[in-house]
Amino acid sequence: MSALLFYLFAALTLGFGLMVVTARNPVTSALSLAMSFVGLAALFISLDAYFIGTIQILVYAGAVMVLFLFIIMLLDIKAEAGRKPSTVAAVGGILLAVILALQITTIARDLTLGGNSTADVPLTLEKAGAEREAKKGLPTITNDLKAGVLPDAKLMGETLFNNYGFHLQVIGLLLLVGTVGVVVLSKREKEAAP
Amino acid sequence: MITLNHYLIVSGALFALGLAGVIARRNILIIYMCLEMMLSAANLTLVAFSRFRVTDGLPDYAAQSLVFFTITVAAAEVAVGLAIIVALYRAKQSVDVEAVSKLQG
Amino acid sequence: MPAQETAPTLPTLLLLLPIFSALVILLGHKVLKGASVAISLGSAAVCFVISVLMLHTEDATPVLLPFIEVGKFRIVIDALIDQQSRGMMFIVTSIGLLVHVFSLGYMKEDPAKVRFFGALSLFMFSMTGIVLSGNLFMMFVFWELVGLSSYLLIGHWFEKASAAEAAKKAFLTNRIGDFGFMIGILMLFMANHGDVSFVGLKDSFGSGPLHDMAKTQTTFMFLAALGIFMGAVGKSAQFPLHVWLPDAMEGPTPVSALIHAATMVAAGVFMLVRCSFLIEASPAAAETIAWIGGGTALMAALIATQQNDIKRVLAYSTLSQLGYMVMAVGLLAMHVSAHHEAGPGHPAMFHLYTHAFFKAMLFLGAGAIIHACHHEQDIWKMGGLMRHMPVTFATFAIGTASLMGMPFITSGFWSKEAILGLAFEVKHGSPLFWVGVLTAMLTAFYMTRMFVVTFFGKPRTESAHHSTEAPINMVLPLIILAVLTLISVPLARALEAMKPDHAETHITVIIASIAALVIGVVAGFLLYRGKDNDPLNIKIFANKFYFDEIYAVIVKVGQDMVAWIVTGIERIFVDGIIARLPAFIVARVGAAARLLQGGHLQGYTFLLGAGVSMVIYLVVFVLPRMGH
Numbered sequence: 001m002s003a004l005l006f007y008l009f010a011a012l013t014l015g016f017g018l019m020v021v022t023a024r025n026p027v028t029s030a031l032s033l034a035m036s037f038v039g040l041a042a043l044f045i046s047l048d049a050y051f052i053g054t055i056q057i058l059v060y061a062g063a064v065m066v067l068f069l070f071i072i073m074l075l076d077i078k079a080e081a082g083r084k085p086s087t088v089a090a091v092g093g094i095l096l097a098v099i100l101a102l103q104i105t106t107i108a109r110d111l112t113l114g115g116n117s118t119a120d121v122p123l124t125l126e127k128a129g130a131e132r133e134a135k136k137g138l139p140t141i142t143n144d145l146k147a148g149v150l151p152d153a154k155l156m157g158e159t160l161f162n163n164y165g166f167h168l169q170v171i172g173l174l175l176l177v178g179t180v181g182v183v184v185l186s187k188r189e190k191e192a193a194p
Numbered sequence: 195m196i197t198l199n200h201y202l203i204v205s206g207a208l209f210a211l212g213l214a215g216v217i218a219r220r221n222i223l224i225i226y227m228c229l230e231m232m233l234s235a236a237n238l239t240l241v242a243f244s245r246f247r248v249t250d251g252l253p254d255y256a257a258q259s260l261v262f263f264t265i266t267v268a269a270a271e272v273a274v275g276l277a278i279i280v281a282l283y284r285a286k287q288s289v290d291v292e293a294v295s296k297l298q299g
Numbered sequence: 300m301p302a303q304e305t306a307p308t309l310p311t312l313l314l315l316l317p318i319f320s321a322l323v324i325l326l327g328h329k330v331l332k333g334a335s336v337a338i339s340l341g342s343a344a345v346c347f348v349i350s351v352l353m354l355h356t357e358d359a360t361p362v363l364l365p366f367i368e369v370g371k372f373r374i375v376i377d378a379l380i381d382q383q384s385r386g387m388m389f390i391v392t393s394i395g396l397l398v399h400v401f402s403l404g405y406m407k408e409d410p411a412k413v414r415f416f417g418a419l420s421l422f423m424f425s426m427t428g429i430v431l432s433g434n435l436f437m438m439f440v441f442w443e444l445v446g447l448s449s450y451l452l453i454g455h456w457f458e459k460a461s462a463a464e465a466a467k468k469a470f471l472t473n474r475i476g477d478f479g480f481m482i483g484i485l486m487l488f489m490a491n492h493g494d495v496s497f498v499g500l501k502d503s504f505g506s507g508p509l510h511d512m513a514k515t516q517t518t519f520m521f522l523a524a525l526g527i528f529m530g531a532v533g534k535s536a537q538f539p540l541h542v543w544l545p546d547a548m549e550g551p552t553p554v555s556a557l558i559h560a561a562t563m564v565a566a567g568v569f570m571l572v573r574c575s576f577l578i579e580a581s582p583a584a585a586e587t588i589a590w591i592g593g594g595t596a597l598m599a600a601l602i603a604t605q606q607n608d609i610k611r612v613l614a615y616s617t618l619s620q621l622g623y624m625v626m627a628v629g630l631l632a633m634h635v636s637a638h639h640e641a642g643p644g645h646p647a648m649f650h651l652y653t654h655a656f657f658k659a660m661l662f663l664g665a666g667a668i669i670h671a672c673h674h675e676q677d678i679w680k681m682g683g684l685m686r687h688m689p690v691t692f693a694t695f696a697i698g699t700a701s702l703m704g705m706p707f708i709t710s711g712f713w714s715k716e717a718i719l720g721l722a723f724e725v726k727h728g729s730p731l732f733w734v735g736v737l738t739a740m741l742t743a744f745y746m747t748r749m750f751v752v753t754f755f756g757k758p759r760t761e762s763a764h765h766s767t768e769a770p771i772n773m774v775l776p777l778i779i780l781a782v783l784t785l786i787s788v789p790l791a792r793a794l795e796a797m798k799p800d801h802a803e804t805h806i807t808v809i810i811a812s813i814a815a816l817v818i819g820v821v822a823g824f825l826l827y828r829g830k831d832n833d834p835l836n837i838k839i840f841a842n843k844f845y846f847d848e849i850y851a852v853i854v855k856v857g858q859d860m861v862a863w864i865v866t867g868i869e870r871i872f873v874d875g876i877i878a879r880l881p882a883f884i885v886a887r888v889g890a891a892a893r894l895l896q897g898g899h900l901q902g903y904t905f906l907l908g909a910g911v912s913m914v915i916y917l918v919v920f921v922l923p924r925m926g927h
Contacts, residue, residue: 006196010204017208017231021215026223033227040234043204047245048253052261056237059265064230064272071276072223075283089901093217096908097210103915104206114199116246124251131250150252159255160262167259171266178270185277188284217905225901295899 006046013039026077030068037061048123050152125150201242208235222279222289226272233268237261309353310378310431311363313388316342317424324417332413336403339416343399343423347392354385360433360498371493379433379497383648387430387569390652391562393783394659395423397776398557401663404773405553405670415455415551422448422558429566434496435484438570442480442530445563446473452558453550465546472543476533483526486519487577497573504576513580524577524584527570528591535567535621538595542846544618548610552666555610560617560662561655568624568651575645578632585636589629593734596622598844600741604748605840607833608676609665612749613658616702619738620654626735627718630725637725646721650714653784657701657711660780664695667769667777668753675760678749679832683758688768692754694781699750701784703743703820706813710784715739720808736811743819751827759831 016036023029037060044053108114129145132138138158144151160168208231215228244257279289286293320342324335331338364376378384399419406412425448428441447470454466488495490512491503503509513520531537536544547559558564571578571588578585599618606612627647669676671688685692701711719739722732768774826834839845895906 003196006200010200013204014207014211017211020224020227020231021211021219023224026221029224029227033231036231037234040208040238043201043238044241047201047241049241049244049258049261052237052241052258052265055262055265056234059269060230060234064269067272067276068223068227071280075223075280075289077221077223077289089220089905090218092905093214096217096905096912097214099912100213100908101206101210103912103919104209105203107915107919108199108202108206111199111202113246114202115197117195117197119195121246121248123248123253128251155252155255156258156262160259163256164259164263167263171263174267175270178274181274182277185274185281213904213908217901217908291900 002046006043009039009042009046012036013043026072027069030065030072033068034061034065037065048150048152050150051156123150198242198246202239205235205238205242208232208238220291222282222291222294225291226275226279230268230272233264237264240264309349309356310361310380313346313349313353313427314363314424314431316346317420317427321417321420321424324413324420328413328417335413336416339420340399340403342420343392343396346423346427347396350385350388350392353380353388356380356385358382360496366437373493374436375434376437377433377496378431380431383569383572383645384430386648386652387565388427390565390655391423391426391430394561394655394780395419395426395557397779398553398659398663401556401666401773401776402551402553404770405666406551409551411455415452418448418451418455419557422452422563426562426566430569433498435487435500436495438573439477439480439484442534442566442570443477445534445566446470446477449473449547449558449563452554453547455551455554456549459549461546462549465543465549469543469547472540473533476529476531476540479526479529479532481526483523483529486523486526490519490523500574501576504580509580517581517583520577520581521584524574524581525587527574527577528584528588531567531571531625532591533567534570535564535625536595536618537567537591537622537625538598539846541595541599541618542843542850545611545614545843548608548614552610552662552669555614556659556662556666559614560658564617564621565624565651565655568621568628568647571625571628572645572648575628575632575635578628579635582633582636585629585632587629589626589633589731592622592625592627592629593731593738594622595619596626596738597734597741598622600738600745602840602843603745604741605833605835605837606745607679609668609678609681609749609753610662610676612678612745613661613665616742616746617658619742620650620658620702623715623718623735623738624650624654626731627721630718630721630731634721634725646714646717649717653701653710653714656780657698657784660694660777660784661698661702663773663777663780664691664698667691667773670773671767671769672760678752680760681753681758682756682760683754685754687758690768690774691777694777695750695754697781697784699746703746703816704739704812705816706809710786712812716808716812719812720805723805723808732811736815739812740815740819743816744823747820747823748827751824752830756829 013036016032016039019032020029020036023032037056041053041056041061044056125145125148129142132142132145138154141151141154141158144154212228212230212232212235215231216225219225219228240257240261244254244261247254247257282294283289320338323338324331328335358381360377360379362375362377365373366376367374399416402415402419406415409415422445425441425444429438429445432438432441450466450470453469454463457463457466484495487500491500491507491509494500494503500509504513533540544559544564548555550559578588596619599615599622603612603615603619606615624647627645627650631645631647668681668684668688668691671684671691672681675681704712704715706712719732719735722729722735725731769777
C-alpha cells in the first residue's frame with residue numbers, strides 16, 4: 001500500500017514539476033508548482049517528518065506561491081506569445097539535466113545505505129522513551145514516546161532550541177533584514193523637486 | 195519496498211528538472227520558480243537521510259533542523275528576489291531575461 | 300718601482316687649482332662677473348710658478364688618489380714626474396699663462412668672455428692631468444676631458460654655424476681615435492695582468508713577461524701599438540684623422556695658439572713618447588708610424604701652399620710639424636729596435652718644445668693681426684703691415700724663421716736637424732729622409748709666401764690701411780715668446796729636456812736642410828713679391844685633397860647601409876615577432892575569452908551546472924579509479 005502511495009505522490013511531484021518547466025502561461029506554472037509542493041509534502045509525511053511536511057504546505061505552497069501569484073498578477077504578465085525559447089538554451093538545459101540525473105542515479109546505486117527500506121531502520125519508540133526517562137528528559141516527550149507515538153514537532157522543538165538556539169536568532173535577524181530590504185527596494189524613486 | 199534510493203532518485207530528477215528550467219526559460223519569474231524547485235529537491239534529500247539514519251531509535255533531527263532553516267531562508271529570499279524583479283520590471287518594462295544582460299563584457 | 304708616497308702636494312695642487320677655478324667660474328659667474336677672469340688668470344700664474352718649482356724635484360710616482368680598488372682590479376690617480384713630464388709641464392703652464400694674458404686683450408669685447416676663461420681653466424686641468432698621469436687609464440680619462448675642453452673652446456662662438464660644426468667634427472674625429480686608443484689600452488691591460496702604469500709597463504717590456512711576448516706574438520704587439528697610436532692619430536691630427544684641425548681654426552685665436560699648436564695636439568706625441576717601449580717592441584708598428592707621420596707632413600705642406608686664410612696656413616703648418624714629430628717617434632723606435640743606442644733626450648720631444656714656443660707665438664701674432672685688421676683673416680686682403688705693426692712684424696719674423704729652420708740661430712733649426720739626422724741614420728738614404736727634406740722646402744716656400752703677402756707691399760684694403768699695433772697685453776706675450784723661441788735650445792738643456800747628443804752631425808743633413816730652406820725662400824720671394832693675387836692656382840691643394848668630401852660620402856654610404864640593415868631587422872624581428880605577434884595572440888585569446896562573458900544569466904547558470912557535473916564526475920568516478 002505504502003509503495004503505491006509513494007509512486008502516486010512521486011508521479012504527482014514530478015509531473016507537475018514538468019508542467020512548471022514547459023507551461024507557457026506563468027500562472028499555470030505557478031499553480032503547477034504549488035501542486036508539486038503538495039506532492040512533496042506528502043512525501044515528507046511518508047518519511048515520518050510530520051512537522052516539516054506541514055511547514056512545507058504552510059510556508060511554501062501557502063505563502064511563497066501566493067506571493068508569486070500576486071507578483072504575476074501585479075505585473076500583468078502575458079503568456080509568452082510566440083516566443084519560443086532559443087534552441088541552444090533548450091538543448092543545453094535538457095542535456096545538462098539528463099547528465100546530472102544520470103550522475104545522481106549512478107551514485108545512489110552505489111550507496112550502501114541506499115538499499116535500506118524503512119523496515120530495516122525501524123523506530124524503537126518505547127526503548128527511546130525509557131532511555132530518555134533515565135536521563136531525565138522532557139516529560140511530554142517521554143510520555144508520548146512511551147505511549148508509542150512519535151512527537152515529531154516536540155522533538156524538532158527540542159533539537160532546535162537545545163542545539164541550534166543561536167542559529168534561530170540569526171534566522172530571525174535574517175527575516176528582519178529581508179523585510180527591511182523589501183521595503184527599501186520597493187520604493188519608487190522620488191522625482192527631484194523642481 | 196521503497197528504499198532510500200527511490201527518494202534520492204526522485205529528488206535528483208526534481209533537481210534536474212529545475213536546472214533545465216533555469217537554463218531554458220526566458221521569463222524571469224518562471225526561472226525563479228524553477229530555482230525554488232531545486233531548493234525543495236535538496237530538502238527532500240535531507241529529510242530522506244534524516245529518516246534513514248536512526249540514532250537511539252529516533253530519526254536524526256539535525257537534518258530536519260537544516261530543512262527548517264532552508265525553508266525559512268528560501269522564503270526570505272523569495273520576498274527579496276521578487277522585490278528586485280518588480281524594480282527591474284519598473285525599469286525595463288519587461289520580464290524577459292535578455293533585457294537584463296547588462297553584465298555583458 | 301713601487302709607488303712612493305713622496306710629497307704629492309705639488310702635483311695635487313697643479314691638478315686642483317685649475318679645476319677649482321673652473322668650478323668657481325661655473326657656479327658663481329653671475330656674481331663674480333669680471334672677477335672670474337682674474338681667478339682664471341691667477342690660477343694659471345700659480346700653476347706656472349709651481350711647475351718651475353717642480354723642475355728641481357726628483358723623479359717620483361706619488362699616488363694622488365686611489366680611484367677604484369675592487370679585489371685585484373686597481374685604478375689609481377697617480378703622477379709620474381720625470382724628465383718628460385717636468386719639461387712638458389713647463390711648456391704647458393708657460394704658454395698657458397701667456398695665452399691667458401693675451402686673451403685679456405683679445406677677448407675684451409666678447410660678451411661671453413667669462414665662459415671662455417672658465418673653459419680655458421678646464422682645459423688647463425685636463426692637460427695637466429695628461430702630462431702628469433702615471434698610468435694609461437688616468438691618461439685616457441684626461442684625454443677625453445681634453446677633447447671635451449677643445450669642443451667647448453672651438454665652439455665658443457657657437458652661434459656661428461660653422462663654429463658649431465667644427466667643434467662637433469673635432470670631437471667626433473677625436474672619438475674615433477680614442478676608440479683605437481681604448482682598444483690598445485685594453486690589450487695591454489690584458490697582456491700585463493691588469494697593470495697599465497707606465498713604470499710597470501716599462502719594466503714588463505724591459506725584463507718582464509711582455510719582453511718575451513714581444514718576440515713571440517708579434518701580431519698582438521703590432522695591433523696593441525697601432526691601437527695606442529690611433530689615439531695619437533686622433534689627438535695629433537695625423538692622416539687619416541687630420542680633417543678636424545684646420546676646421547678648429549673657427550675658434551678664437553688664443554685657443555688655436557694654446558690648444559692646437561702647443562699643447563693638446565702635442566699630447567699625442569707626448570703619449571707616444573711615454574709608450575715608446577711598446578713601439579720599440581714592434582718594429583712593424585714603428586715603421587708604420589714613421590710613414591704615417593712623414594706622409595702627413597708632406598701632405599699638409601702641399602695643402603698649405605694654396606691656403607689663403609692666415610690661420611689655415613698656420614694650422615696646416617702645425618699638421619706638418621706634428622707629422623715630423625710622429626715620424627721622429629717612429630724613426631727612433633726603429634733605430635732602437637735595430638739595437639742601436641738612443642742618446643739622452645728624444646728628437647720628437649725636442650721638436651715639440653721648440654715648436655710649441657714658436658707656433659704659439661705665430662698664432663698669437665696672427666691673432667694680433669686679425670684683431671688689428673678688424674677680424675679680417677684673408678692674407679690677400681692684408682699687406683704692408685710691416686710699417687703699421689712693427690713689433691708684431693719683428694716677432695712674426697722670428698717665428699717664421701724658426702719654423703723654416705733658419706740655420707744655427709733659431710731653435711727650430713736644431714730640432715728639425717735632429718729629426719732629419721735621425722731619418723738619415725736609420726736606414727741610409729731612407730725615403731723618409733727625402734720626404735723630410737722636401738717638406739722642409741715646402742715649409743720655407745709657403746711661410747715665405749704668407750710672410751711676403753701679409754707684411755710687405757702696400758695695404759690692399761681699408762682695414763689693413765688703418766691697422767695699428769696691438770695693445771700692450773697682447774704684445775707682451777709675443778715678445779716673451781719670441782725671446783723663448785730664441786733661447787729654446789739652452790732652455791731645453793736647462794730643463795734637461797732634450798738636445799740629443801749626436802756624436803756625428805752628418806754634413807749631408809746640414810747641407811740638405813740649408814739647401815731646402817734657400818730654395819723655398821727664394822721661390823717664395825720671387826713668386827709673391829709685389830703681387831696682388833695668387834699666381835699659382837693648384838686646385839687640389841687648395842681643396843685639401845678633397846678629404847672632407849670623400850669622408851662625407853663614405854660616412855653617408857656607410858650610414859645608409861647600416862640604417863637599411865637595422866630598419867630591416869627592426870621591422871621583421873622587433874616590430875613583427877617581438878611586438879606584434881604577442882599582441883596579436885593576446886587579442887585573439889581575449890576575443891575568445893570575451894565570448895564567455897555574454898551577460899546572459901542563463902549562460903552563466905549553464906556553465907555553473909556544467910562545472911558541477913564535471914566536478915562530480917571527476918570526484919566520484921575518476922579519482923577512486925586513480926587510487927585517491
